[in-house]
Amino acid sequence: MDHAYLPEPWRIKAVEPMSRPAPATLHASLRKAGFNTCLLHSRDVYIDLFTDSGTNAMSAAQWAAMMVGDEAYAGATSFYRFHDTIRGYYGYEHIIPVHQGRAAENIISQCLVWPGSNLPGNMYFPSTRIHQELNGGTFHDAIIDEGHDPSSAHPFKGNFDIGKLRDLIKRLGAATIPYVCVGATVNMAGGQPISMANLAAVRELANEHGIMVVLDAARAIENAWFIKTREEEWRDRSIAEILLAMCDLTDAATMSAKKDSFANIGGWLGVRSAELAEQARSKVLLYEGLHTYGGMAGRDMEAIAQGIEESVQEDSIRARVEQVAYLGNRLIAADVPVVMPIGGHAVYLDAAATLSHVPREEFPAQTLAAAIYERSGVRGVERGAISAGRHPETGANRMPKLELVRFAIPRRVYTRSHMDFVADSIIDVHRSRHRILRGLRFVHEPKHLRFFQARFEPMQGSELFADE
Known part of the structure; x- marks a missing residue:
């Protein structure tokens, strides 16, 4: 019998409790973190796809x-x-x-x-x-x-x-x-x-x-x-x-x-x-x-x-890549712009396409990552102009062609239902993207690897989403 999506090649033996923060907590936490998902407290994150580095479940x-x-x-x-x-x-x-x-x-x-x-x-x-x-x-x-x-x-x-x-x-x-x-x-x-x-x-x-x-x-x-x-x-x-x-x-x-x-x-x-x-x-x-x-x-x-x-066990790496593809394919089906083909460790949103009305100088990827967290508690990370940093000689912001938000999936941590929640959350923000009128600006900018510790504020008012 053929199966479109095989079960994960492991059984769950221990669990770590998690709970979804209240909307007010998400709103306050994002502002306390300076609109930078890197600076959020993990206790205020529901599903954490900030990185697949060191966040995997050991056997x-x-x-x-x-x-x-x-x-x-x-x-x-x-x-x-x-x-x-x-x-x-x-x-x-x-x-x-x-x-x-x-x-x-x-x-x-x-x-x-x-x-x-x-x-x-x-x-x-x-x-x-x-x-x-x-x-x-x-x-x-x-x-x-x-x-x-x-x-x-x-x-x-x-x-x-x-x-x-x-x-x-x-x-x-x-x-x-x-x-x-x-x-x-x-x-x-x-x-x-x-x-x-x-x-x-x-x-x-x-x-x-x-x-x-x-x-x-x-x-x-x-x-x-x-x-x-x-x-x-x-x-x-x-x-x-x-x-x-x-x-x-x-x-x-x-x-x-x-x-x-x-x-x-x-x-x-x-x-x-x-x-x-x-x-x-x-x-x-x-x-x-x-x-x-x-x-x-x-x-x-x-x-x-x-x-x-x-x-190197093939069941293991197959399940890992297929879980990433499952999330990516759900977004593709909903017309969310993502990097194609889906990669091996993460799904990347094309923030420049989603927030095409936000100038690159207002960091659409940083803005989109913040907006998704505020609406859902799902944490991703910017991979665009903020991550690219400044040119060491001219001091100008580097503006790479790719302006992305990465959702990296830890190995052996989340289930298919978690991926469905992530997909639903991203789709919801994508459908209300017209309410994000402006982007972000720096209020604190470190010299090296600035995306880890930078702080931002909205270009307009104090909210990311305009009222309907």
Whole structure:
């Protein structure tokens, strides 16, 4: 018998109570948070789709593994299980633990990026780019044009435009490029994957010029699923085999284990070069802790090792991607503009299309995220001009082509009925979008990663929605 939507491949063994805040609470909480969903108290959020990072439900096996964590300061047994598991599934010879993904970005940027260097990539990610810029580098986008088009149905919108990449190398000079940074999947493009064929082409071009390739592997399992389901020659290969083949095309990887590995904290830097590994370990000693724990407890490393083994199970990744698609398809059926095709970890609303009457300078994505929270208690996050920040030299607001609101779905946390509530809430705001007359302006703007701590106020009055 065929089923349109298979049940989740797990049973619920423990529950966390949740309740929907009253409308007055939502109204007051949004204003106390300066119209920034990042600053809301979690107790005032009903369904939290702010991020899928560190918010996943761990399995019974992961909780059990934590109980045998070796908390020795140096050379803990848990580190060696962590190390060997990562090496087995991802293939990198040297594994350096860190407390989370952005720490790995910091370490590799300090090791490889210098003032005046250039970093091509398939669309930026805020924390990656800021670490590159703080070390004197400049990011250059080389993603295909479809990656910037919310309505394009291209199956691999995370692909590099090889012509653009080749031209960048020629124009900037290979000697100025320490590495090509590969997102898989590409978060800021809507969770869009890169194909194996395209990654191989990037590898070949980089080899021609002696340039390293560094993978952001946080959601590489999801990328492997899309390769399996969309790239014919990989259809009969396992997720574990595809993951390893992807990593084999790169020299190093940064990893936030808070994503694919189902962990609440932790990450790692994987490299092939012994020289780079030694340099990275010296940085970890300064910023993270000893090179055999890197800011994590032994129990965290045990949970990650077990989570990696669970992450490549095909029932698990299928259910994860299908849950995201279910939410996305409900919105599509209601004519809500979303990034197409639906990505692997989140549904992204096209705020520029929904609030087309709100000028980009009034931040329609930030406005839409705030409006959806105020009406429903559902928390998403802006992924547009606020996240893009300001140009480091001119100080002008960067205005990316994509002005999005992301609803990232934690793994193994919410059920289909939760997704129905989210869909109904977004559809309700979309249908009353004409009542949102103006956007938001800054009242407090931090220098770096401003979307986390910025505060706003409405451009007109004190309310987002005008009276009928």
